[in-house]
Amino acid sequence: MSDNPNNWPLWEVFIQSKRGLDHKHVGSLHAADAEMAIENARDVYTRRQEGNSIWVVKAEHIHASRPEDAESFYDPADDKVYRHPTFYTMPEGAKYI
């Protein structure tokens, strides 16, 4: 990141395509402040009515897991098949279960 204070910070943009659905990450943009980021996001990311709600978050505030650690980071879930409903044997004829 540049240290020039006149450079606009980077914002990540999340759009909710319809009431009731989750906001989804759609991309990013530079803007001087949050209000400008929302307006610019509207201009770029909702030109074709892609959504009705926008969240912007300064990119520096997003912390991510490390792809290179993925294997060991997620392996606790590898040997727990019993977390899935298909693991269980249901008696013959039982309905709605």
Place this chain on the structure above:
Amino acid sequence: MSMTDVKNLEELFQAKIDAELKIEPKDWMPDAYRRTLVRQISQHAHSEVVGMLPEGNWITRAPSLKRKAILLAKVQDEAGHGLYLYSAVETMGTSREQTIDDLLSGKAKYSSIFNYPTLTWADIGAIGWLVDGAAIMNQVMLCRTSYGPYARAMVRICKEESFHQRQGYEIMAVLAKGSPAQKEMAQDALNRWWWPSLMMFGPTDANSPHSAQSMKWKIKRQSNDELRQTFIDRTVQQAEVIGLTIPDPDLKWNAETKHYDWGTIDWTEFNNVVAGNGPCNKERLAARNKAHNNGAWVREAAVAYAAKKAKRKQAA
């Protein structure tokens, strides 16, 4: 804001609901809608958290390593469900601390079913099959509730919940096929959990004063009695398949209504447990307070460590 403004806003709000549009956190909403949801979602969250206690009782005594791993995974899920719901409460502007304090002080309620004890291993089967089964009926309906963050939390919970009921029913099926003593244990658990499970759906429609408003706001979409009847219709068949008997002498198929007729709930017992006089109310609240207090140093240490790390990073 003038009274006319509020009236107009309320009309707009109801129009959104009538048009099946979800209400999102930044939308204007009537105070009573907010209050109702804060109460309902936080009670729901507390139920997930307190619900870990009766089952946690059997983790160290599960009959096999397999059953132990499954039960541990289920209890972990309940903690996660509590988290999703507490987060939904926070979107309404109530702090997490306040919500948890209300549970610990006894001000907030949680589902009365968790004030019953787990006396045998079969109770773990009965809880998964009946208690989770009853909860699922309610939760499937809530996937379509009008408040967006609550509905989204419920979708996630329902997905995870499906293994809970199946593991419980499987435990019951295995016991029912076992030795006479094992079958008797399963039947005894069904006898004790059946009526409290039916109480989980809440008072009868005639005695449920807030139901009409909740239906109008589409917070709920089916009445207590409707959900209870569907649960009974489905569960009777499941009991038959594994050779257990529902403890209700009045239970009888009604060919005309295509539903089971059934006996009467002991509402005096229900009201007593809600009022705090169930078999385990005091024990549950004491256990939650003890866990919260014993965990204080961990929360404080984590904050201190985070501050130390930040300072080190700044210095570097």
